[in-house]
Amino acid sequence: MPLNTSEKTVGRLSLYRRLLQELSTASVSYVYSHQLATKAGVTAAKLRRDIMAIGYTGSPSKGYDVVKLAESIAHFLEDPEGQPAVIIGVGNLGRAIMSYFGGRRPKLQLVAAFDSDEKKVNRVIHNIRCFSADSLEEYIVQNSIKVAVITVPVTQAQNVADILVRSGVKGIMNFAPIHLRVPSDVFIEDIDLAISLEKVAYFARQNKQKKEA
Amino acid sequence: MPLNTSEKTVGRLSLYRRLLQELSTASVSYVYSHQLATKAGVTAAKLRRDIMAIGYTGSPSKGYDVVKLAESIAHFLEDPEGQPAVIIGVGNLGRAIMSYFGGRRPKLQLVAAFDSDEKKVNRVIHNIRCFSADSLEEYIVQNSIKVAVITVPVTQAQNVADILVRSGVKGIMNFAPIHLRVPSDVFIEDIDLAISLEKVAYFARQNKQKKEA
Numbered sequence: 001m002p003l004n005t006s007e008k009t010v011g012r013l014s015l016y017r018r019l020l021q022e023l024s025t026a027s028v029s030y031v032y033s034h035q036l037a038t039k040a041g042v043t044a045a046k047l048r049r050d051i052m053a054i055g056y057t058g059s060p061s062k063g064y065d066v067v068k069l070a071e072s073i074a075h076f077l078e079d080p081e082g083q084p085a086v087i088i089g090v091g092n093l094g095r096a097i098m099s100y101f102g103g104r105r106p107k108l109q110l111v112a113a114f115d116s117d118e119k120k121v122n123r124v125i126h127n128i129r130c131f132s133a134d135s136l137e138e139y140i141v142q143n144s145i146k147v148a149v150i151t152v153p154v155t156q157a158q159n160v161a162d163i164l165v166r167s168g169v170k171g172i173m174n175f176a177p178i179h180l181r182v183p184s185d186v187f188i189e190d191i192d193l194a195i196s197l198e199k200v201a202y203f204a205r206q207n208k209q210k211k212e213a
Numbered sequence: 214m215p216l217n218t219s220e221k222t223v224g225r226l227s228l229y230r231r232l233l234q235e236l237s238t239a240s241v242s243y244v245y246s247h248q249l250a251t252k253a254g255v256t257a258a259k260l261r262r263d264i265m266a267i268g269y270t271g272s273p274s275k276g277y278d279v280v281k282l283a284e285s286i287a288h289f290l291e292d293p294e295g296q297p298a299v300i301i302g303v304g305n306l307g308r309a310i311m312s313y314f315g316g317r318r319p320k321l322q323l324v325a326a327f328d329s330d331e332k333k334v335n336r337v338i339h340n341i342r343c344f345s346a347d348s349l350e351e352y353i354v355q356n357s358i359k360v361a362v363i364t365v366p367v368t369q370a371q372n373v374a375d376i377l378v379r380s381g382v383k384g385i386m387n388f389a390p391i392h393l394r395v396p397s398d399v400f401i402e403d404i405d406l407a408i409s410l411e412k413v414a415y416f417a418r419q420n421k422q423k424k425e426a
Contacts, residue, residue: 005419007412014411018390041392083414096309100406108414146417149410171417173410177231179254187416189409193313196402197362197386198227199220201296201321203400204359204384206218 005053012050013073015040020070030063078107086145088160089152090115090130093175097151098126110149112139116156136160140167149173150180218266225263226286228253233283243276291320299358301373302365303328303343306388310364311339323362325352329369349373353380362386363393 019039023031033051034044051058056072058064087094090113101110113125116133123130131139139145140163148169152160157176164172171187174180177195180188232252236244246264247257264271269285271277300307303326314323326338329346336343344352352358353376361382365373370389377385384400387393390408393401 007416010412010415011405011408014408015392015405018407039392077411077415079414079418083418085410085414092309092312096305097406099305101410108410147410147414169417171413171415173413179228179252187413189413191404191406191409192224192228193310193404194231195224195227196404197298197314197321197360198290199223200384200386200400200402201292201298201360202223202290202384203220204382205292205296 009050009053010077012040012042012047013054013077016047016050017070017073017077020066020073023066024070028066031066032063033058036064074107080107082107082109083147084109084111084143084145085147085149086110086112086114086136086140087128087149087151088114088133088136088164089150089156089175090117090120090125091151091153094149094151095125097149097175098128102126102128108147111143111145114139133160137163137167140164140169144168146170147173149175151175154178222263222266223290225253225255225259226267226290229260229263230283230286230290233277233279233286236279237283241279244279245276246271249277287320293320295320295322296360297322297324297356297358298360298362299323299325299327299349299353300341300362300364301327301346301349301377302363302369302388303330303333303338304364304366307362307364308338310362310388311341315339315341321360324356324358327352350376350380353377353382357381359383360386362388364388367391 016036019036033048037044037047040047054072054076056069058069085108087097087110094113098110098113110128113128113130114133114136115130118132120130121132146169148164150157150160150172154176157178158180161172161180161182165182165186170185173189173191175191177192182188229249232249246261250257250260253260267285267289269282271282298321300311300323307326311323311326323341326341326343327346327349328343331345333343334345359382361377363370363373363385367389370391371393374385374393374395378395378399383398386402386404388404390405395401
């Protein structure tokens with residue numbers, strides 16, 4: 001398994017796996033690399049390279065075996081023992097994320113939510129129990145949590161990240177619009193919705209300007 | 214104004230602008246490039262290059278004028294007349310996005326939401342009125358909407374994108390886990406939450422394996 005697999009490669013493998021699962025649900029048994037590549041929006045050459053990189057050898061004459069390739073990617077991406085994850089911040093966005101991930105991946109599940117609002121503590125939202133933010137560190141250490149999602153307001157995000165890091169979390173999906181300071185061995189995926197929408201608006205407008213010029 | 218400004222540059226400019234607004238709120242008048250760069254998580258050289266690219270000339274001895282630089286970036290990123298945007302899909306994620314963007318940017322506002330569930334029609338959620346999905350095309354054309362957010366289930370996303378494109382939308386923020394087929398003059402920003410979380414889990418685990426190896 002290549003340890004230097006890039007973020008983009010991992011993202012594409014995750015996408016191929018989902019597309020393969022859709023094909024499997026539709027009772028498709030084999031898929032050609034160019035067909036799967038079109039669905040993923042990449043070139044067939046790039047897809048074949050990604051799939052070779054995880055050590056999968058397909059049958060080029062009738063295409064990839066849909067189920068076997070999906071299993072092979074799952075084996076590469078997922079921990080066979082499962083990876084429990086927690087979410088901190090049970091506001092509108094936090095609840096939407098809890099709904100989104102509820103039961104989506106048996107090997108990657110949100111097992112607990114944390115909030116500083118005592119009214120939310122002990123509630124069960126989208127099948128995930130809310131705990132007090134005060135118990136975050138203890139919970140992470142006791143349950144060996146390595147993956148966390150931050151959906152707290154920007155003013156609390158660095159403090160939460162500090163607690164996560166010192167409790168042993170190694171991967172953070174961060175929705176707070178702030179550049180979190182963490183050690184280099186902690187992976188951060190920033191999802192900055194405001195920046196994304198501004199980008200969309202900018203390029204939508206450039207297009208208009210180009211046409212009118 | 215360079216028409217070929219890259220996505221990443223636009224994303225960084227949006228981030229600088231937000232950081233400058235925070236400094237302004239904290240009554241800071243001047244900021245050195247290296248200070249702003251640290252907050253943004255980029256090198257000072259890259260930040261200076263980005264800011265030069267939009268034609269802003271700062272005063273290097275006492276740093277950038279916080280208010281003037283923020284205005285200059287806003288002038289670059291935003292349409293002075295404002296850009297109304299719509300959202301399609303008023304489920305958990307859609308409502309969270311509506312809450313997130315409610316009143317955030319006067320020049321970039323969600324003005325209407327659409328859903329095929331008639332029970333949601335005419336409700337006002339986070340100050341945004343919900344309309345029937347049947348009226349989407351008419352609304353977009355009549356109001357010259359160029360920016361849209363897709364938060365419908367994956368099975369409906371391509372159909373919605375087709376309606377948006379033929380009504381004149383030029384930028385789409387897409388939360389549906391699907392590669393949308395659109396003409397090359399339409400900008401798509403995919404936010405794939407499942408892929409992002411799988412990436413975080415993968416790299417959190419790699420870290421662990423590396424340490425134990």
